[in-house]
Amino acid sequence: MLKYESVADDIREKIVGGTYAPNDQLPTTPELCDEYQVSKITVKKAMDELVAQGLIARRRGSGTYVKRTTVAEAKSPAGWDMSSQMAGFCAEHQGHEVTSVVHDFSVVRPEAGVAEMLGMDSDEFAYHIVRTRLVDGVPHVVEYTYMPIKLVPDLRERNVETSIYGYLEGELGLKIGSAHRVIKAVLPTDDEATWLGVDPSQPLLEVKQVGFLDDGVPFEWSVARHANDYEFCSISTHN
Amino acid sequence: MLKYESVADDIREKIVGGTYAPNDQLPTTPELCDEYQVSKITVKKAMDELVAQGLIARRRGSGTYVKRTTVAEAKSPAGWDMSSQMAGFCAEHQGHEVTSVVHDFSVVRPEAGVAEMLGMDSDEFAYHIVRTRLVDGVPHVVEYTYMPIKLVPDLRERNVETSIYGYLEGELGLKIGSAHRVIKAVLPTDDEATWLGVDPSQPLLEVKQVGFLDDGVPFEWSVARHANDYEFCSISTHN
DNA sequence: TAGTGGTCTAGACCACCGG
């Protein structure tokens, strides 16, 4: 384990455990260097993590302070954890049974807008997958996915029924690097209302996403329409 | 200007300008050190920025690559710019006339849940502001805001009608540090439909937010309900 | 003015990828 990670983990535990209370000033950088026997820059990198996770705030010339956050969110439930946001629907619901109903699984030439987002030529093929995803048997979200066949030459029905991300990372050895998302509120189509078992007047949260591998190549364009009061969490930081 | 910022800016321009094309490998770290006459760590910090902005991807042992993003988003329009997401509604619509219709402006004891999020005692007072915000005369969003009076002792109607953030940062010298958000889809109330001039069946994007000052003290609890197909943008990165 | 965090450096060492 990396030094800055173990320092960050230790301080995070002391924050959620109450050793450092909300609004407290943390020990200064030299003190932390002494406590953990690491250099100034390593302490700073650990702090950078905690700032990104929304636990602390720093003021030059003054000190580092524990943010007055609610305990619930400090313990970083699924929604606030960036890495589970990246790892796909299954990872967000670990400990529960995730299944899928596949409405369409075909190979098509995607429309121009999608092809451009995926860096595809106009005559290239892509998988087209439409599925409803269920957690413990309850429908949660309808997903529409395009994925270039050149990146994933042998996708099968059984992969689509379970976890596509699991197949990509597990069997193909691909590594998912990042995702760009656009979020808006929509009404369900008639099909979606049926698949999700919701009233056609109940709004859905639409998350449109382009997924990238760790070498920067886009591998997925998808639209997920979430029911059941799904909430998307986000933390922004100045600088 | 800081060195790592100017390096990042220069490389960003070369990416959006086409000098470095999508899928290209960027020069290696030693080459960039030589080109910009800076150290390895400074180059890395510049790259960290570009990774966070979704422009490049790095692979240890292989190299650094320009992501295959659409040009539109590489130029980072308002929605994709984190810093404008932080700076409030006015900053998001620079160059346009932002006005407000104030429906309520009072001082109250907020309910327990809000008070806890703001780190307030149960007998403390807070401003309560309800307003519709318009861009060039067109209603865009309804905002419900609570703000402890101890942090902002003299908020007036004229501040609420224009920009609260402008008042906090300009006249009070407070610095806004971060925000924690929870996003979901909702239907408008009757009042909201009237204020926004939309049909009561048109869904809104609700952004619930706690805003923090740069010393980690929460200064604002707010719910913004956006109409007009408002889109929220977000970039996630592995590690 | 003393003390805070932020930037930057040169250089050592490590983990990983590809030929």
Add this chain to the structure above:
DNA sequence: CGGTGGTCTAGACCACTAA
């Protein structure tokens, strides 16, 4: 194996805050 990016260090210097 050579080359990539990642981590870590000790130490210099800077910008800012608070008393």
